[in-house]
Amino acid sequence: MREVISRLGKYTLVRAILLILALIVAVYITVIIANMGGELDRIRQAEVRSEIGMQVYMNPAYRKLPPEELKKLIDTLVETEFRRLGMDEPFFPKRSFQYLWNALTLRLGWAERMMSDAGSRQVRLIILERLPATLLLFGTANLLLFFLSLFVALFLSRRYGSLLDKAVIALAPSSAAPGWFYGLFLILIFAARLRVLPWGGLVDAPVPETMLGYALSVLKHILLPAVAVVLSSLFASIYSWRTFFLIYSSEDYVELARAKGLSSRGIEMRYVLRPTLPPILTSFLLVLITMWMGQIVLETVFQWPGLGRTFYQAIAIHDTPVIIGITVIYGYLLAATVFVLDFVYAILDPRVRVGAAEARA
Amino acid sequence: MAEFSARLKELGRYPALVAGLVIIAIFVGVSIYTPIVLPYSEAIRLWRGAAGVWEDNPQNAAPVWLELFTRDRLPRTIVVNTADDGTKTEQPIGDGMKRVEITLPFQYPYDGFPKELKLFIEVSYEGVGVPAALSWRTADGRTIVLQENRLLKRSDIYYISQDEDLRTQLSGMAPHLGLFASPEDSEKPLKGDYRLVLTAEIPAAAQLDMKLTVYGQIHGLAGTDERRRDLMVALLWGAPIALIFGVIAAVGTTVLTYVLAATGTWLGGKVDRTFQWVTQVNLIIPLLPVLIMFGYLYSRSIWVMLGLVVALNIFGSTMLTYRAMFLQAKEAPYIEAAQAYGAGNSRIIFRYLMPRMAPTLLPEFVLMIPTFVFLEATLAVLGLGDPVIPTWGKVLEAAFRQGALLKGYYYWFLEPAILLMLVGVGFSLIGYSLDRIFNPRLRTV
Numbered sequence: 001m002r003e004v005i006s007r008l009g010k011y012t013l014v015r016a017i018l019l020i021l022a023l024i025v026a027v028y029i030t031v032i033i034a035n036m037g038g039e040l041d042r043i044r045q046a047e048v049r050s051e052i053g054m055q056v057y058m059n060p061a062y063r064k065l066p067p068e069e070l071k072k073l074i075d076t077l078v079e080t081e082f083r084r085l086g087m088d089e090p091f092f093p094k095r096s097f098q099y100l101w102n103a104l105t106l107r108l109g110w111a112e113r114m115m116s117d118a119g120s121r122q123v124r125l126i127i128l129e130r131l132p133a134t135l136l137l138f139g140t141a142n143l144l145l146f147f148l149s150l151f152v153a154l155f156l157s158r159r160y161g162s163l164l165d166k167a168v169i170a171l172a173p174s175s176a177a178p179g180w181f182y183g184l185f186l187i188l189i190f191a192a193r194l195r196v197l198p199w200g201g202l203v204d205a206p207v208p209e210t211m212l213g214y215a216l217s218v219l220k221h222i223l224l225p226a227v228a229v230v231l232s233s234l235f236a237s238i239y240s241w242r243t244f245f246l247i248y249s250s251e252d253y254v255e256l257a258r259a260k261g262l263s264s265r266g267i268e269m270r271y272v273l274r275p276t277l278p279p280i281l282t283s284f285l286l287v288l289i290t291m292w293m294g295q296i297v298l299e300t301v302f303q304w305p306g307l308g309r310t311f312y313q314a315i316a317i318h319d320t321p322v323i324i325g326i327t328v329i330y331g332y333l334l335a336a337t338v339f340v341l342d343f344v345y346a347i348l349d350p351r352v353r354v355g356a357a358e359a360r361a
Numbered sequence: 362m363a364e365f366s367a368r369l370k371e372l373g374r375y376p377a378l379v380a381g382l383v384i385i386a387i388f389v390g391v392s393i394y395t396p397i398v399l400p401y402s403e404a405i406r407l408w409r410g411a412a413g414v415w416e417d418n419p420q421n422a423a424p425v426w427l428e429l430f431t432r433d434r435l436p437r438t439i440v441v442n443t444a445d446d447g448t449k450t451e452q453p454i455g456d457g458m459k460r461v462e463i464t465l466p467f468q469y470p471y472d473g474f475p476k477e478l479k480l481f482i483e484v485s486y487e488g489v490g491v492p493a494a495l496s497w498r499t500a501d502g503r504t505i506v507l508q509e510n511r512l513l514k515r516s517d518i519y520y521i522s523q524d525e526d527l528r529t530q531l532s533g534m535a536p537h538l539g540l541f542a543s544p545e546d547s548e549k550p551l552k553g554d555y556r557l558v559l560t561a562e563i564p565a566a567a568q569l570d571m572k573l574t575v576y577g578q579i580h581g582l583a584g585t586d587e588r589r590r591d592l593m594v595a596l597l598w599g600a601p602i603a604l605i606f607g608v609i610a611a612v613g614t615t616v617l618t619y620v621l622a623a624t625g626t627w628l629g630g631k632v633d634r635t636f637q638w639v640t641q642v643n644l645i646i647p648l649l650p651v652l653i654m655f656g657y658l659y660s661r662s663i664w665v666m667l668g669l670v671v672a673l674n675i676f677g678s679t680m681l682t683y684r685a686m687f688l689q690a691k692e693a694p695y696i697e698a699a700q701a702y703g704a705g706n707s708r709i710i711f712r713y714l715m716p717r718m719a720p721t722l723l724p725e726f727v728l729m730i731p732t733f734v735f736l737e738a739t740l741a742v743l744g745l746g747d748p749v750i751p752t753w754g755k756v757l758e759a760a761f762r763q764g765a766l767l768k769g770y771y772y773w774f775l776e777p778a779i780l781l782m783l784v785g786v787g788f789s790l791i792g793y794s795l796d797r798i799f800n801p802r803l804r805t806v
Binding site for chain 2: 018019021022023025026027029030033034036039040169170172173174175176177178180181184185187188191192199239243293296297300301311312315316318323327330331334335338
């Protein structure tokens with residue numbers, strides 16, 4: 001028993017260290033890309049220089065100064081500003097590691113250009129402001145998608161080969177297109193032609209005053225994007241779960257249970273669902289994490305004020321702190337989930353014995 | 362031959378597969394046909410639309426097949442110039458001058474109004490400008506003075522539709538409507554013979570020519586966009602680009618991942634662990650944002666994007682799936698037998714492990730193609746499409762950005778969208794059928 005615990009502890013430690021290393025490397029790569037490998041500094045410096053030059057030339061107090069002194073003044077001002085922004089240090093290695101360290105310790109800092117709607121430049125506040133919209137949309141859509149496909153798949157696996165089964169399976173190729181693509185079609189039908197649902201956005205303008213009015217307005221706006229998300233992967237998801245259940249329900253032990261005369265409900269709960277629990281859980285957790293990033297294009301198409309669109313806007317205006325902030329939180333969420341999943345697997349699936357693979361190898 | 366027909370019969374059991382193959386075969390056909398009729402450099406030249414290339418095309422004109430859905434005859438573009446149908450009379454009037462009268466007649470048989478009217482005038486004369494009088498004769502014989510005294514420049518374009526004085530004269534109707542409207546019912550254009558007449562006095566040595574373009578509401582099989590470009594160019598060239606992008610990305614990622622997964626699993630130990638770790642790093646870096654950042658900061662070339670997509674997908678989540686498969690496969694007795702007779706690592710990996718799992722690879726490979734075809738469209742919709750090459754995604758993006766849905770130019774959005782959808786569905790049909798064929802377990806359950 002003790003041996004098992006110590007092995008478990010060692011295994012956990014190794015896993016955790018490897019995961020953290022992976023996280024550090026991934027965040028560092030993001031830092032480098034988001035700064036164009038340091039190239040962005042040159043753009044920033046040129047901007048600072050031209051801005052300060054502008055201020056000095058516009059300032060009537062300096063109008064009488066001779067050109068050489070003006071130039072000197074600008075140079076000192078620019079140097080001070082560089083020092084204030086920390087840009088007097090080279091990007092490699094010092095500043096890049098500073099970015100990395102701040103990101104990893106979740107000191108997200110201040111956005112360079114972006115502002116939250118409330119007027120704050122803190123990356124944390126910007127993210128917190130946009131998060132609810134993303135969670136609302138993708139929480140609704142993804143959970144609906146997940147449970148709907150799971151139940152339909154289970155239902156179909158019981159009626160394998162029936163007309164309904166065939167019809168649903170024939171629809172699987174519809175999932176080739178991403179959500180935003182269906183979104184455009186839905187906008188065409190319901191907003192442009194029928195004019196019954198809004199084109200995009202989160203609520204009506206002006207914002208309804210009562211709680212109920214607000215909720216109804218949000219509901220009206222969430223309908224199209226949510227349906228687009230569900231539609232874009234529902235049938236493929238049903239297909240893969242159904243295949244999965246079919247494979248598990250043709251296992252020998254299920255046949256044995258059937259031969260023993262157990263009720264089909266009992267067989268399903270105990271012999272089919274139990275062993276399929278780990279993969280179901282994995283995909284559920286992945287569904288939860290992917291919610292974090294939102295969907296960049298879908299949010300852009302529907303003008304949904306969520307994190308995905310914020311991320312895209314941040315990239316478009318080279319707002320490095322916001323890009324790194326969103327990525328690093330995603331990285332932490334993913335790493336934590338992967339870590340937790342290992343344990344959950346061990347608990348749910350007795351076949352996954354800790355260290356068994358190593359022992360054999 | 363008998364075997365072949367037996368095979369075909371076997372295929373017939375999978376109508377979805379046949380349908381998918383037919384769809385893809387058509388697109389492959391188009392992809393081969395396009396570069397032959399419209400060479401790449403010509404397509405780029407047309408799509409970039411330098412001055413003059415599209416000047417006689419209407420803006421945002423619907424495709425001609427739209428006429429099938431209406432009983433009206435929708436107006437097409439009419440171009441009349443001096444060289445073809447126009448008549449030109451010249452009369453010397455002394456002082457080294459001559460009087461020129463040009464008449465441009467045309468027939469207007471349509472039920473709708475034109476989109477726009479433009480007159481292109483060329484005078485080979487260096488000077489301040491020649492005064493000219495322009496008038497319009499409607500089908501019922503009324504004469505409307507367009508301009509009494511227009512100073513003609515060397516290359517003069519008279520935007521008749523935007524002439525504000527003319528609009529006032531036509532009691533507020535836009536000139537391209539007012540000049541055609543019937544006096545009884547201003548909602549309907551008068552059908553019949555119209556003519557535009559120009560008279561000017563120019564030096565005897567000078568030349569004067571002109572061209573009238575009456576822009577229609579429909580144009581070509583695909584319609585035009587806001588820059589008057591024929592969408593057909595992009596729709597045709599989109600096919601080979603989409604197929605090449607999708608197939609190369611899918612081949613690149615699946616095959617490389619497959620080889621690496623087999624190698625890693627077989628060698629085990631450090632190699633395997635490194636691969637798993639790199640996969641983890643890669644999973645934390647989100648694909649689309651990195652592509653977007655790369656597009657904004659470095660290059661938007663479709664080929665650079667393609668390389669990046671492949672590179673970022675090699676250690677993607679499929680790595681984990683393949684690894685799980687190979688872990689099972691490597692325990693098989695025949696692998697042990699191969700080892701026993703002394704087969705080397707590379708022999709076992711390439712000759713024994715990989716072929717064994719190939720049937721699972723094929724459906725997945727085919728299913729992956731549409732993902733990448735749509736990825737190109739996704740990048741294009743975000744404004745990161747290739748700056749030069751016309752693609753379906755770029756047409757879609759232009760339609761979206763220009764508010765095609767809002768303004769009712771549905772064809773503009775629907776054409777690329779339906780083509781994308783068809784390619785996606787075609788490959789998916791094949792992929793899902795292959796899945797059923799190669800996973801016999803599913804067939805027999």
